[in-house]
Amino acid sequence: MTRSTRQGEGTKGTRQARSDRSREQILLAALDLALEHGYQGTTMAAVSASSGLPIGSVYWHFKSKEQLFVALLEHCHKAWTELHSGPEGLRRKLHRGIAGLSGADPEQYTKEEALLKAAAVWALSRQLGGLGEDNEVRAAYLRMRVEMFKVDVERITESVPADVVERFPDLPTKLTVLSLALTDGFYVHANSDVHLELDFAEYADMAARALEGLVDDYARRAAGKGQ
Amino acid sequence: MTRSTRQGEGTKGTRQARSDRSREQILLAALDLALEHGYQGTTMAAVSASSGLPIGSVYWHFKSKEQLFVALLEHCHKAWTELHSGPEGLRRKLHRGIAGLSGADPEQYTKEEALLKAAAVWALSRQLGGLGEDNEVRAAYLRMRVEMFKVDVERITESVPADVVERFPDLPTKLTVLSLALTDGFYVHANSDVHLELDFAEYADMAARALEGLVDDYARRAAGKGQ
DNA sequence: GTCTATACTAAGATAGAC
DNA sequence: GTCTATCTTAGTATAGAC
Numbered sequence: 001m002t003r004s005t006r007q008g009e010g011t012k013g014t015r016q017a018r019s020d021r022s023r024e025q026i027l028l029a030a031l032d033l034a035l036e037h038g039y040q041g042t043t044m045a046a047v048s049a050s051s052g053l054p055i056g057s058v059y060w061h062f063k064s065k066e067q068l069f070v071a072l073l074e075h076c077h078k079a080w081t082e083l084h085s086g087p088e089g090l091r092r093k094l095h096r097g098i099a100g101l102s103g104a105d106p107e108q109y110t111k112e113e114a115l116l117k118a119a120a121v122w123a124l125s126r127q128l129g130g131l132g133e134d135n136e137v138r139a140a141y142l143r144m145r146v147e148m149f150k151v152d153v154e155r156i157t158e159s160v161p162a163d164v165v166e167r168f169p170d171l172p173t174k175l176t177v178l179s180l181a182l183t184d185g186f187y188v189h190a191n192s193d194v195h196l197e198l199d200f201a202e203y204a205d206m207a208a209r210a211l212e213g214l215v216d217d218y219a220r221r222a223a224g225k226g227q
Numbered sequence: 228m229t230r231s232t233r234q235g236e237g238t239k240g241t242r243q244a245r246s247d248r249s250r251e252q253i254l255l256a257a258l259d260l261a262l263e264h265g266y267q268g269t270t271m272a273a274v275s276a277s278s279g280l281p282i283g284s285v286y287w288h289f290k291s292k293e294q295l296f297v298a299l300l301e302h303c304h305k306a307w308t309e310l311h312s313g314p315e316g317l318r319r320k321l322h323r324g325i326a327g328l329s330g331a332d333p334e335q336y337t338k339e340e341a342l343l344k345a346a347a348v349w350a351l352s353r354q355l356g357g358l359g360e361d362n363e364v365r366a367a368y369l370r371m372r373v374e375m376f377k378v379d380v381e382r383i384t385e386s387v388p389a390d391v392v393e394r395f396p397d398l399p400t401k402l403t404v405l406s407l408a409l410t411d412g413f414y415v416h417a418n419s420d421v422h423l424e425l426d427f428a429e430y431a432d433m434a435a436r437a438l439e440g441l442v443d444d445y446a447r448r449a450a451g452k453g454q
Numbered sequence: 455g456t457c458t459a460t461a462c463t464a465a466g467a468t469a470g471a472c
Numbered sequence: 473g474t475c476t477a478t479c480t481t482a483g484t485a486t487a488g489a490c
Contacts, residue, residue, distance in 0.1 A: 053456080054456070178437070188411045189408060206401060206441065270466085282475085283476075
C-alpha cells in the first residue's frame, strides 16, 4: 500500500491495486483449499489453478509455501481479532465454537475462524508431517494461539461472578482450557463425518450447561466457608 | 542382524517365526514413528531404517504404505479391545482419556491407544492430505471408530442410574460424544506443546465433575415430574 | 508484475540377485 | 524371505521471456 493515487480506473485500478488484488485472490484460494485439504494437501499448483494466476505469480507474491501460509494465518488472526472484540459469554462462546465451526450454524461460521481451528490440528507437534518442528507456519500459529488464549481468558473472566473469581483466581483459565478442548474435540468430530450426524446446537447447549454447572459449584464453595 | 547360522533354535525359531518377528518389528517401528510424525510424516524409508530391515522386506510384508497402516490400526484396535473389556465408569474413562493420553499418567498410557487417538485426527476428512477420501487407512479407521463408539456407549450406560437411562434413553450416547470430544480436545492440547504445561489430572477431574453434574441434572428431572 | 518451461528433490514403489 | 539398486511421480521452487 505505498502509492494510492487512484485515478479514474473503474475496475482495474493502478498497477499496485491490481497486484494487491492478485495477492488477495491467492490468499482466498489458499484459504478454501487449506480448509478442504489441509496444509500438506494444499499444493502450490492447486493454489495457482484455483486463484487463476500462474504459479510464477504465486511465488512472486509469496516466496515459499510456508510464507504463504504464514500470511494466511495472519489474515485469519486479524479477522478473528475483529470478530472477538465485543463481549461474549461462556454459553455463546461454546455455541460459536461447536455449532459455528461445525457449520451447523452458518450464522456463526467464518472460514477464517475455521482455518485457525484447523491450524490447531496441523500444529500437533511432530504430528502429521504437516507442520514440523522448525516450520515457520507452526511458529506463527503458536504465537497467535497464545495471544488468542489470553483474549479468551479475559472475556471468560467477565462472565464469571466477581466474587467467585476472587476466591478462585485461576478458574477462568481452567474454564477457557475446557471450552477450548470441547471446541477442538467437536471440530474433530464435525470434520470426520463419522457415524450419525450430530446435532451440534444441542451439544453446544449441553456443554454450556456442564460448564455452567461447574461454575455454580465453585460459586457455592465461594459462598460457603470455602473448601 | 545377519542371518548367519541356525544353531540353537532357542531364540531364532523356524523360518516362519523369523518372518513373524520381522513383521512385528516393522509394525512396532511404524507405531513409534507414526506417534511421532503422523501418517504423512512417516516415510517407508524411516520405517525400514527404524525396524532394522531393508525397504524391500518392508514391502514384502506389506504391499503398500496404506496396507502397513491398516495393519497397524488393526493391531492397535485389538489392543484397545482387550484393554476395554472390563467395566469403566465415566470418571475413569475421562481420566484415562485425558491424563492417560497426554502421558501425564503413564500408568494409563499405551502407545496403541494413543495411536488410535492420533488416527482420529488424521481422519479429519479431506484434511491434512493425510488420509484422503478414498484412502483405505481412513476407511479402516472409521469402521473401528464406529465399533469403539458402540463399546463406549454400552460401558457408559452402565455408569448411569437405570431410571435415568429409562427416562432419557439417548443420554449415554450424548455423554459418550461429550467425553470423546473432551478427550480428543485434550489430545490436541497435549500434543501441541503450547503455553504452560497443563495439569491434565486436574482437568480430567474437572471434566468428570462437569459431566457428572450433567447426569445429576437429568437425574433430578427424572425424579421430578419430568421436563 | 505476469507467465511458461523446467530443474530439483523427496518419497512410494518395484526388479531381480541372493 | 531378505536385501540393493533403481524407476516413477508429485510437488516445491527457479529462470528468464514478455
